Amino acid sequence: MTRNVFLLLFMYLFFSCSQKQSQEAKNQYCANQIDLVSASDSLPLIPIQVSTSYDSVLIILEKIENENNIKECSRLLYFGIPFKLNNDSINLRVHISRECHRTELSSSHTPSIKILLNVRGNRLVEEEPTNDDQFIKEILQKHYFNNGVDPRLPDNPKDTFIRLQWDAEVHSDNLQQTIKAIIEGYFLVTEQFSSRVFNKKICNLTEQEKLSSKKEFPLHLELSFDHSHIIPPVLHPFDSSEAEMINIDSTEAEIEN
Numbered sequence: 001m002t003r004n005v006f007l008l009l010f011m012y013l014f015f016s017c018s019q020k021q022s023q024e025a026k027n028q029y030c031a032n033q034i035d036l037v038s039a040s041d042s043l044p045l046i047p048i049q050v051s052t053s054y055d056s057v058l059i060i061l062e063k064i065e066n067e068n069n070i071k072e073c074s075r076l077l078y079f080g081i082p083f084k085l086n087n088d089s090i091n092l093r094v095h096i097s098r099e100c101h102r103t104e105l106s107s108s109h110t111p112s113i114k115i116l117l118n119v120r121g122n123r124l125v126e127e128e129p130t131n132d133d134q135f136i137k138e139i140l141q142k143h144y145f146n147n148g149v150d151p152r153l154p155d156n157p158k159d160t161f162i163r164l165q166w167d168a169e170v171h172s173d174n175l176q177q178t179i180k181a182i183i184e185g186y187f188l189v190t191e192q193f194s195s196r197v198f199n200k201k202i203c204n205l206t207e208q209e210k211l212s213s214k215k216e217f218p219l220h221l222e223l224s225f226d227h228s229h230i231i232p233p234v235l236h237p238f239d240s241s242e243a244e245m246i247n248i249d250s251t252e253a254e255i256e257n
Contacts, residue, residue: 032203032205032210033187033190033202034085034090035210036186036190037219039078039092039093043093044064044079045081045082046061046079046080046081047081049172050166050168050169050172052225057079057225058077058098061079074100075097075100076095076096076220077097077098078093078094079094079096080093080094092221094222096224112154112159112160113160114126114127114165115162115165115178116166117164117175118170133180133181136178137184140160140162140182140185140186141188141192144160144217145157157189157217158217158218162182162219162221164179164221164223166224187202193216193217194209197213
């Protein structure tokens with residue numbers, strides 16, 4: 001009888017451990033990481049595709065402002081887009097910029113990192129032609145951890161803004177892969193911050209520590225829907241064989257209030 005009890009207990013622990021390992025393998029990113037880049041429930045959710053126009057997104061966001069009787073003109077309009085990050089489906093927090101009539105708000109916002117993507121799938125990252133995801137990750141670390149070393153870069157990581165612009169005919173795989181590289185580069189940045197400040201991995205942070213990381217090192221990703229013809233220097237063809245598709249809907253935009 002006792003032996004049977006121990007056997008059942010062993011089997012329970014074995015299968016519980018196996019299920020946990022299987023779940024961890026399935027979800028490459030932890031909850032803290034996903035939360036760092038996710039839009040809050042209060043932000044609208046707008047599915048997009050590569051040919052989505054700036055005006056169509058602006059109309060949706062300004063309609064929401066009117067419905068909520070928002071009179072103040074915000075230069076940066078934040079919203080979420082459905083995005084597939086490996087096995088995780090997330091609502092990625094992004095923004096667009098607009099001009100305001102008030103003088104103090106109409107000054108042009110200059111992003112610290114500019115990434116262009118053309119129809120061939122070639123990238124121009126900070127005026128450097130490259131299709132290497134690692135280069136994007138290194139650029140993010142350089143900007144976020146500048147600390148006044150390079151006067152051309154932001155002194156404060158809160159002022160690190162990334163603008164992603166693409167050709168209207170670019171393949172969605174290429175856009176997906178570029179956004180994924182930005183997110184993974186940002187995860188590396190927050191991992192370094194977590195290690196230096198809290199001596200912990202980002203996945204082991206408490207709720208308060210995670211919020212502190214998000215505040216000090218935010219992800220400001222601007223989507224530029226200026227579909228003017230972009231021709232970065234020709235590189236080798238973009239390898240999209242392992243890239244994943246963006247979950248997009250060209251006709252409907254779901255709004256979460």
